Amino acid sequence: xxxxxxxxxxxxxxxxxxxxxxxxxxxxxxxxxxxxxxxxxxxxxxxxxxxxxxxxxxxxxxxxxxxxxxxxxxxxxxxxxxxxxxxxxxxxxxxxxxxxxxxxxxxxxxxxxxxxxxxxxxxxxxxxxxxxxxxxxxxxxxxxxxxxxxxxxxxxxxxxxxxxxxxxxxxxxxxxxxxxxxxxxxxxxxxxxxxxxxxxxxxxxxxxxxxxxxxxxxxxxxxxxxxxxxxxxxxxxxxxxxxxxxxxxxxxxxxxxxxxxxxxxxxxxxxxxxxxxxxxxxxxxxxxxxxxxxxxxxxxxxxxxxxxxxxxxxxxxxxxxxxxxxxxxxxxx
Amino acid sequence: xxxxxxxxxxxxxxxxxxxxxxxxxxxxxxxxxxxxxxxxxxxxxxxxxxxxxxxxxxxxxxxxxxxxxxxxxxxxxxxxxxxxxxxxxxxxxxxxxxxxxxxxxxxxxxxxxxxxxxxxxxxxxxxxxxxxxxxxxxxxxxxxxxxxxxxxxxxxxxxxxxxxxxxxxxxxxxxxxxxxxxxxxxxxxxxxxxxxxxxxxxxxxxxxxxxxxxxxxxxxxxxxxxxxxxxxxxxxxxxxxxxxxxxxxxxxxxxxxxxxxxxxxxxxxxxxxxxxxxxxxxxxxxxxxxxxxxxxxxx
Numbered sequence: 001x002x003x004x005x006x007x008x009x010x011x012x013x014x015x016x017x018x019x020x021x022x023x024x025x026x027x028x029x030x031x032x033x034x035x036x037x038x039x040x041x042x043x044x045x046x047x048x049x050x051x052x053x054x055x056x057x058x059x060x061x062x063x064x065x066x067x068x069x070x071x072x073x074x075x076x077x078x079x080x081x082x083x084x085x086x087x088x089x090x091x092x093x094x095x096x097x098x099x100x101x102x103x104x105x106x107x108x109x110x111x112x113x114x115x116x117x118x119x120x121x122x123x124x125x126x127x128x129x130x131x132x133x134x135x136x137x138x139x140x141x142x143x144x145x146x147x148x149x150x151x152x153x154x155x156x157x158x159x160x161x162x163x164x165x166x167x168x169x170x171x172x173x174x175x176x177x178x179x180x181x182x183x184x185x186x187x188x189x190x191x192x193x194x195x196x197x198x199x200x201x202x203x204x205x206x207x208x209x210x211x212x213x214x215x216x217x218x219x220x221x222x223x224x225x226x227x228x229x230x231x232x233x234x235x236x237x238x239x240x241x242x243x244x245x246x247x248x249x250x251x252x253x254x255x256x257x258x259x260x261x262x263x264x265x266x267x268x269x270x271x272x273x274x275x276x277x278x279x280x281x282x283x284x285x286x287x288x289x290x291x292x293x294x295x296x297x298x299x300x301x302x303x304x305x306x307x308x309x310x311x312x313x314x315x316x317x318x319x320x321x322x323x324x325x326x327x328x329x330x331x332x333x
Numbered sequence: 334x335x336x337x338x339x340x341x342x343x344x345x346x347x348x349x350x351x352x353x354x355x356x357x358x359x360x361x362x363x364x365x366x367x368x369x370x371x372x373x374x375x376x377x378x379x380x381x382x383x384x385x386x387x388x389x390x391x392x393x394x395x396x397x398x399x400x401x402x403x404x405x406x407x408x409x410x411x412x413x414x415x416x417x418x419x420x421x422x423x424x425x426x427x428x429x430x431x432x433x434x435x436x437x438x439x440x441x442x443x444x445x446x447x448x449x450x451x452x453x454x455x456x457x458x459x460x461x462x463x464x465x466x467x468x469x470x471x472x473x474x475x476x477x478x479x480x481x482x483x484x485x486x487x488x489x490x491x492x493x494x495x496x497x498x499x500x501x502x503x504x505x506x507x508x509x510x511x512x513x514x515x516x517x518x519x520x521x522x523x524x525x526x527x528x529x530x531x532x533x534x535x536x537x538x539x540x541x542x543x544x545x546x547x548x549x550x551x552x553x554x555x556x557x558x559x560x561x562x563x564x565x566x567x568x569x570x571x572x573x574x575x576x577x578x579x580x581x582x583x584x585x586x587x588x589x590x591x592x593x594x595x596x597x598x599x600x601x602x603x604x605x606x607x608x609x610x611x612x613x614x615x616x617x618x619x620x621x622x623x624x625x626x627x628x629x630x631x632x
Binding site for chain 1: 407410411414612613614615618620622
């Protein structure tokens with residue numbers, strides 16, 4: 001008798017735990033003629049447990065497991081980030097931290113990334129404020145700026161210092177948290193040129209940061225887009241389209257494909273394109289770029305392994321895509 | 334008895350068939366008269382028969398829907414603080430903007446005139462080529478409108494209505510059909526400027542609740558009973574029928590109705606959470622794949 005448990009958060013601030021238990025499957029005997037038909041097998045009955053009281057200010061924006069899958073991390077609308085022990089009744093928070101989420105002009109600031117491990121909670125807002133909050137020590141909080149108009153931030157499941165961000169006119173960028181915070185300053189250093197060498201055709205080529213080992217192929221960054229402090233990889237826009245117009249950049253979601261290394265990242269855009277980047281191959285343009293569906297990509301998830309990814313769009317379609325070729329493996333309509 | 338369909342002679346076959354039909358009808362007649370006699374003396378038998386013989390209709394054999402709302406405290410808490418809270422808690426007066434798609438035809442203008450008549454405090458604005466929907470929404474918000482209705486047309490007939498609640502309320506798009514303007518209704522009455530009463534039937538699921546509340550928020554909070562006008566939005570099998578009547582009580586048991594105003598039918602196509610955004614997320618969208626059975630309804 002297997003059971004599945006789902007944790008959902010809603011805009012009223014309630015977290016619900018839905019447990020669905022599959023009933024025992026009774027093998028149906030062969031029905032002879034003129035015998036009464038056996039009853040249909042019992043349907044699984046879900047049980048729902050609700051935590052919290054309705055309050056729109058505490059609307060859940062992001063909900064995820066921490067790294068050890070022991071606690072739930074919740075990011076709420078009023079800036080509250082909580083760590084909840086699901087075994088305790090009522091969903092009381094073990095640890096609670098308050099961030100300030102104001103309004104930038106007319107647009108509300110929302111959380112776009114949430115990650116927790118045993119030591120810290122990493123959050124990111126759409127204005128690019130990346131916060132690493134220590135769980136044990138509530139005062140220890142490190143803040144960095146990762147750009148403007150970020151739509152998604154994700155932390156690699158194994159290497160917790162590798163963070164990927166993407167957004168509107170923000171290409172997919174990989175950050176290394178150790179580098180951002182290594183000299184103890186809050187703000188990333190302004191981009192510094194290190195060792196400019198002029199190539200034979202007269203264009204200046206900058207060498208990549210020292211963190212890349214000499215064995216891997218070097219990605220080339222033009223002088224004006226040198227990697228800022230903390231950035232390991234910054235993607236480049238695809239080639240101009242058939243009318244020779246620049247393709248606009250609006251990445252809505254991204255996902256690390258492999259849990260072992262951070263080389264492959266899948267990105268979905270507002271123009272229903274799915275792109276896969278290989279951060280270690282030296283190529284800054286996507287290795288796979290496909291247009292799938294008609295409507296913008298809303299959410300991304302991992303498939304069975306690094307070769308498959310699942311995404312949904314705004315009109316309730318769910319697609320499963322092969323990351324090596326970009327083909328659609330299946331679709332829920 | 335020979336099977337009628339084996340007789341090759343048309344005249345003979347016809348004669349036997351008519352005889353068979355007549356005998357069947359006689360049997361039914363006799364059964365009904367005896368039943369009537371029995372039940373006139375014993376009314377309990379009639380009640381028992383009626384209670385047992387409830388015919389199955391599509392509505393009462395409707396597929397089980399988990400989203401049906403029945404006395405739910407959580408739903409009540411949700412509705413107390415949703416986008417319509419300003420209307421329901423504070424009694425905000427609705428101000429409606431009616432406009433059309435670009436380049437409308439005469440039938441659309443006629444329907445728009447009817448819509449202006451239905452909703453008190455509504456204004457019609459001609460659609461120009463200069464502005465897109467997102468601009469229109471911004472201008473309406475600046476001028477304190479609470480709702481926008483956009484009439485869409487195809488082949489010179491109105492075929493859709495998009496209802497956008499402002500400031501950031503839900504957007505619903507309906508398919509519009511079976512339009513009958515007042516002048517085409519026989520014996521129609523004249524409307525007056527009294528605020529109508531509102532009847533909403535059968536909006537049972539969570540989706541139905543949202544749509545029902547959207548419609549409620551179009552009409553003024555307090556009706557003028559002196560006007561004896563009532564607008565009805567009746568949902569049956571996901572089709573929403575709009576009717577307007579003037580009523581008069583003859584005595585405490587009998588009401589006479591006179592139909593006013595237009596008749597039309599709406600069917601919900603999709604619902605979006607914020608204001609209209611072509612690339613925004615849809616909370617609910619109708620797709621033909623959802624029609625898995627004849628007994629499945631969503632509102």
